[in-house]
Amino acid sequence: MLYPWQESVWQGWQQLLAQGRMHHAILLVAPYGSGREALARYLAKTVLCQNGAAGAGGEPCGVCHSCKLFEAGTHPDFHVVAPLQEGKQIGVDAVRQCNRWAVETSQLGGERIILIDGADTMGEAAANALLKTLEEPPSGCQFILLASSLDNLLPTINSRCNKWRLAMPTEQDTKRWVEKQLMQTIKLETVRLNGSAPLATQQFIEQGQDIRYAKLLAAFAEFLRPPFIGLYDVAGLCTQEGHHSLKWLSYFLVDCLKWQQGATAHLVHSESLPLVEQAANAIAPMILLDQTRAANSLYQKLERHPGLNAELLIVEWLTGFMAQH
Ligand SMILES: [Zn+2]
The missing domain is CATH 3.40.50.300 (P-loop containing nucleotide triphosphate hydrolases)
Incomplete structure (x- = not known):
């Protein structure tokens, strides 16, 4: 087919x-x-x-x-x-x-x-x-x-x-195609999180990753506000979801960086702008930048070495947001 x-x-x-x-x-x-x-x-x-x-x-x-x-x-x-x-x-x-x-x-x-x-x-x-x-x-x-x-x-x-x-369809075409398959409306940010790949987007929703990610994102955004409550909740949700959740959170941090620079169009998290704004106001640009890089390198490390203690490393990464406050 x-x-x-x-x-x-x-x-x-x-x-x-x-x-x-x-x-x-x-x-x-x-x-x-x-x-x-x-x-x-x-x-x-x-x-x-x-x-x-x-x-x-x-x-x-x-x-x-x-x-x-x-x-x-x-x-x-x-x-x-x-x-x-x-x-x-x-x-x-x-x-x-x-x-x-x-x-x-x-x-x-x-x-x-x-x-x-x-x-x-x-x-x-x-x-x-x-x-x-x-x-x-x-x-x-x-x-x-x-x-x-x-x-x-x-x-x-x-x-x-x-x-x-194989070129992927435009975001709008992917959105329409997935909506037709699932017979429900979906968020544009789900399409963007999945690089506009239609089957990946469909699976993301069918397997309930969209709901779990919304929960993780809410906990993460809450954690990013001093006094940084809920570190272990975020680390636990991340670990349960698997290391690819770090990639999603790094997209969120990039959105925050863009927000700080006034580039608010085409953010991945187009339907979660209040969370982006809140985190962008709470965390200094330098920390955001360092932590985005750290998230990407941690993602690659966990990808290459599946035996590592992911939860511990994610806790370590999260403390990086608190270090310079
Ligand atoms: Zn034949």
């Missing part, structure tokens, strides 16, 4: 398939919550379709043996590798398995497709192991790499792929 915002990338791929010019390694740069995996699977299904969907620049037929196996999730020539857990890397063993799949004979006599979801989580050893295969691609093997950004991808991998970027 394709989503409306995927049409232009899909049409580009259809053209290449029809002309027989599809590159052996496609790299799709798209955020989480953009439906990127569904798009990649649709490409794989099309290439594998035994009724010639790819050559005709068409859609998978849905009735051939290959399409049936694909829909059942048991296609023997379609392989997926992804991090075992959020925040984990794709290891070198998983990539070596990809390299073996790449040189195998196709079970159905067509192409073999290898999808690497989260290619930007490959460590250096894993990326180097993949590089050799991308440099000398075995015939009849199509790689599809998915990455959130190019920042964490080795340039050598990047340069051997045909790159595509």
Whole structure:
């Protein structure tokens, strides 16, 4: 299934398939919550379709043996590798398995497709192991790499792929699309917190993160006023929600900084302006700036090292607001 915002990338791929010019390694740069995996699977299904969907620049037929196996999730020539857990890397063993799949004979006599979801989580050893295969691609093997950004991808991998970027819809379009799915109105700030990625925004609401975040934000804004009451409440809510909540709070702090400079348009927290104003009036700009940086580096630290005592580190970070008063 394709989503409306995927049409232009899909049409580009259809053209290449029809002309027989599809590159052996496609790299799709798209955020989480953009439906990127569904798009990649649709490409794989099309290439594998035994009724010639790819050559005709068409859609998978849905009735051939290959399409049936694909829909059942048991296609023997379609392989997926992804991090075992959020925040984990794709290891070198998983990539070596990809390299073996790449040189195998196709079970159905067509192409073999290898999808690497989260290619930007490959460590250096894993990326180097993949590089050799991308440099000398075995015939009849199509790689599809998915990455959130190019920042964490080795340039050598990047340069051997045909790159595509999946643009997210405008904030208003995302808002309308999610509202239609959920049959309720939603806040613009929910869209902005999720980088305008429609599925991420929808999930944020469906999983109740919007309600929990509102609670966290209220506690945080309360804490930011001297005499700084409720430090452990904020730390507890943050820890329960997971370290990505630090990212949301850092967006809030950036909003406060913008407010202090009079730049009040386009704040992420467009529906929580009283809280932004209150915090902007209570905390000095230098502290806000330092604490925003500290929140971002703590987020990255917790992302890379899941074993750390998050609550303790978050308490430490929060005390930074009180230190210079
Ligand atoms: Zn088919």
